[in-house]
Each structure stands twice: as structure tokens, then as C-alpha cells.
Amino acid sequence: MNTKLYVIAFVLLALAAIVNRLFNSPKAKGKAGEASVARILHSLPEEYKTLNDVIIPQEKGTTQIDHIVVSPYGIFVIETKNYGGWIYGAETSECWKQTFRAKKNDFHSPIRQNWGHILALSAYLQLDKSVFKPIIVFSDKATLKVTAKTPVVNLRTLKSVILNERQQILSSADVASIYEKISNAKIVGADREKEHVTAVKNKIAEQQTAIQNGKCPKCGNALVLRHGKYGDFYGCANYPKCRFIQKI
Numbered sequence: 001m002n003t004k005l006y007v008i009a010f011v012l013l014a015l016a017a018i019v020n021r022l023f024n025s026p027k028a029k030g031k032a033g034e035a036s037v038a039r040i041l042h043s044l045p046e047e048y049k050t051l052n053d054v055i056i057p058q059e060k061g062t063t064q065i066d067h068i069v070v071s072p073y074g075i076f077v078i079e080t081k082n083y084g085g086w087i088y089g090a091e092t093s094e095c096w097k098q099t100f101r102a103k104k105n106d107f108h109s110p111i112r113q114n115w116g117h118i119l120a121l122s123a124y125l126q127l128d129k130s131v132f133k134p135i136i137v138f139s140d141k142a143t144l145k146v147t148a149k150t151p152v153v154n155l156r157t158l159k160s161v162i163l164n165e166r167q168q169i170l171s172s173a174d175v176a177s178i179y180e181k182i183s184n185a186k187i188v189g190a191d192r193e194k195e196h197v198t199a200v201k202n203k204i205a206e207q208q209t210a211i212q213n214g215k216c217p218k219c220g221n222a223l224v225l226r227h228g229k230y231g232d233f234y235g236c237a238n239y240p241k242c243r244f245i246q247k248i
Contacts (some may be wrong), residue, residue, distance in 0.1 A: 058120040073165040079114040084141035091148040141245040
């Protein structure tokens with residue numbers, strides 16, 4: 001192989017590696033999962049009004065919501081997790097677990113994450129929390145071992161779960177008004193996206209500072225060293241009212 005061909009081959013291999021990293025990064029996989037959910041929601045009947053990738057203001061910063069569906073049967077708030085493997089979790093667990101190809105990963109409970117979205121929407125819209133219908137969606141490649149009242153479903157069953165809710169709680173006028181209000185509040189644009197990322201980073205920094213000071217970042221009580229089945233961890237002294245844990 002002459003020098004010119006060698007350089008071309010090297011550049012092509014380098015580009016292939018970059019593309020592979022980009023398309024297989026957690027962010028890229030997450031966006032792919034959200035796109036799949038958006039396509040399904042787009043196929044719902046006309047009485048269902050869908051908003052995707054919504055960033056709305058709240059008391060402290062902003063909150064980002066994957067999908068919102070406003071309908072006569074309630075406001076569906078959907079959190080997407082494009083994860084494969086075996087997924088273990090429970091309604092009240094702080095952390096869930098993914099087992100994939102002999103690897104185990106912990107991640108924050110999507111039910112708790114989604115509940116934060118519902119609280120923000122409830123406050124902004126001034127609607128009772130009973131109007132909201134939380135749903136957690138995982139990839140069809142995931143095997144769900146989850147115990148929860150909140151619907152935790154694979155992609156293939158998402159549409160049927162939404163359509164099975166048939167008790168009307170909002171009028172057509174309500175649906176139009178709520179959809180418009182969320183649309184008007186929706187933050188868009190690169191500058192606002194950066195603003196949201198900054199707010200999230202600040203929140204994480206505040207939480208880490210509280211933990212370093214031996215304080216629970218959720219309620220402010222002391223963190224206590226505890227011994228569990230899977231090792232030592234710090235738990236909130238206000239347990240069971242507060243279930244925050246920090247693994248060591």
C-alpha cells in the first residue's frame with residue numbers, strides 16, 4: 001500500500017471510530033429512544049395532543065420532560081429509557097439496576113424522576129396531581145423485572161397503555177387550553193438548552209456539597225452509615241419518610 005492510500009485508509013478508520021462513538025454514546029441512544037416514542041405518539045388519534053422534548057420553567061431553574069400527551073383522559077407524562085438488558089426496580093426504590101452482558105449498572109429511579117416532572121407541571125398548570133398519568137418506557141430489548149403501580153412498559157405496548165385509559169376527566173376546551181399553555185411555556189433554542197444544562201449541573205453540585213457535609217440533599221437531615229445486603233451505604237436519618245441513599 002502506497003503512502004497516499006495508507007493515509008486515506010487511516011482517515012476513513014478514524015472517521016468510522018468517531019461516528020461509532022457518536023451513535024453509540026448514551027446521549028445518542030437516548031435521543032434515538034425518544035424519537036421512537038415520538039413516532040408512536042404521533043400515530044395516536046387527533047384528540048391526543050403531543051409535545052416532545054419539553055423544557056419548562058419551575059421554581060428553581062428548569063425541568064426537561066421527554067414527552068407530554070394532553071387528552072380528555074388525562075395528561076400523560078412519559079419518561080423514556082432506551083436501555084436493554086434486565087431491568088430491576090420498585091415503585092419506592094431510589095435506585096434501579098440494569099444487568100446487561102454480565103455488567104451491572106445502577107441508575108436513578110425513572111419513576112421518581114418522572115414524579116418530579118409531574119410536580120413541576122402541576123404547579124405550572126395549577127392542576128391537581130390526579131390529572132396526570134405517569135408512564136415509563138423502556139426499549140423492546142429490555143426485560144422488565146419491575147414491581148410498581150406506575151406503568152413501566154416496553155415500547156411495543158406504549159400505545160395500548162395510553163388508549164386503555166378511557167375515563168374522561170378533561171373537556172375538549174380543557175385539552176386545547178392546557179396544550180396551548182404548555183406550548184407557550186416550552187423553552188426552545190440553543191441558549192435555553194444551555195440554560196437548562198447549567199441549572200442541572202448547579203443542582204448536582206448542590207447535592208454533592210450537601211452529601212460531603214453529611215446532609216441529605218433531599219430533606220436536609222443527617223446521613224447515617226448503614227449496612228445492607230449489598231454493602232455499606234449512607235442513608236437519610238429520616239427514613240422511611242425520606243429514602244435517599246448514597247452508596248459508598
